[in-house]
Amino acid sequence: GDSVTQMEGPVTLSEEAFLTINCTYTATGYPSLFWYVQYPGEGLQLLLKATKADDKGSNKGFEATYRKETTSFHLEKGSVQVSDSAVYFCALSVNRGSTLGRLYFGRGTQLTVWP
Amino acid sequence: DAGVTQSPTHLIKTRGQQVTLRCSPKSGHDTVSWYQQALGQGPQFIFQYYEEEERQRGNFPDRFSGHQFPNYSSELNVNALLLGDSALYLCASSPEGKATDTQYFGPGTRLTVL
Numbered sequence: 001g002d003s004v005t006q007m008e009g010p011v012t013l014s015e016e017a018f019l020t021i022n023c024t025y026t027a028t029g030y031p032s033l034f035w036y037v038q039y040p041g042e043g044l045q046l047l048l049k050a051t052k053a054d055d056k057g058s059n060k061g062f063e064a065t066y067r068k069e070t071t072s073f074h075l076e077k078g079s080v081q082v083s084d085s086a087v088y089f090c091a092l093s094v095n096r097g098s099t100l101g102r103l104y105f106g107r108g109t110q111l112t113v114w115p
Numbered sequence: 116d117a118g119v120t121q122s123p124t125h126l127i128k129t130r131g132q133q134v135t136l137r138c139s140p141k142s143g144h145d146t147v148s149w150y151q152q153a154l155g156q157g158p159q160f161i162f163q164y165y166e167e168e169e170r171q172r173g174n175f176p177d178r179f180s181g182h183q184f185p186n187y188s189s190e191l192n193v194n195a196l197l198l199g200d201s202a203l204y205l206c207a208s209s210p211e212g213k214a215t216d217t218q219y220f221g222p223g224t225r226l227t228v229l
Contacts, residue, residue, distance in 0.1 A: 036220075089157055100170075100171070103150075105158050
C-alpha cells in the first residue's frame with residue numbers, strides 16, 4: 001500500500017546548522033509529495049510540494065527534490081533558525097480514484113534549534 | 116479571507132459519550148477531509164466529503180461518522196467514545212479537482228476522553 005517512512009527524531013541543531021530530514025515512500029502509481037510543518041499548538045501548514053519526478057519544491061529556505069529512482073523526498077535547509085523549531089511531516093497523495101486527495105503521512109520529526 | 120476553521124478548540128468527554136466536531140472550509144473549497152492525529156504520530160485519514168456525501172473512507176470503525184452541509188461545512192461525529200479516541204482531530208479542505216495538489220488544514224480540535 002501507499003506509505004511514507006520518515007527519519008525519526010528528535011533532531012537538535014544549533015542555529016545556522018545544516019538540516020536534513022530523510023523521507024522515503026512507497027506508492028502505486030505516481031504520487032505527489034509534500035512536506036508539512038506543525039508549530040506548537042497549531043494545525044498543519046504546507047511547507048513545500050513536488051508533483052512529478054525530479055521536481056524541486058522550495059519555500060522559506062527549505063528544499064526537497066522528488067527522486068523517483070530512490071523513492072525519496074528528503075527535506076534540507078542550509079542554515080536553520082530558532083523559529084524553524086517545529087514538527088515536520090512528510091506526506092504523499094496518489095491521484096487515483098479510490099484515494100483521491102487522501103494524504104498519507106509519516107510519523108513526524110521534531111526539530112529543535114538552539115540559539 | 117478566513118482559512119479553515121474548527122470548533123471547539125478543546126473538548127473533554129468521558130468514555131461512552133458521543134461528540135460532534137465542526138469544520139468550516141476555506142472560501143471556495145468544496146471538499147472536506149478529516150484526520151486523526153494521536154500524540155506523537157502523523158495524521159491518519161478518517162474520511163472525505165464532497166457534494167454532501169462520503170466519497171472515501173480510511174480504516175476507522177463505524178463509530179466515526181460525518182456529514183457535509185450545503186454550504187460545504189462539515190461535522191465529525193464519534194459515538195461510544197474510547198480512551199484511544201483521545202487525539203487532535205484535523206479538518207482539511209481543498210477545491211474540487213485540486214485535492215491531490217494542496218489541502219489546507221485547520222488548527223484542529225483537541226479531544227480528551229477520560
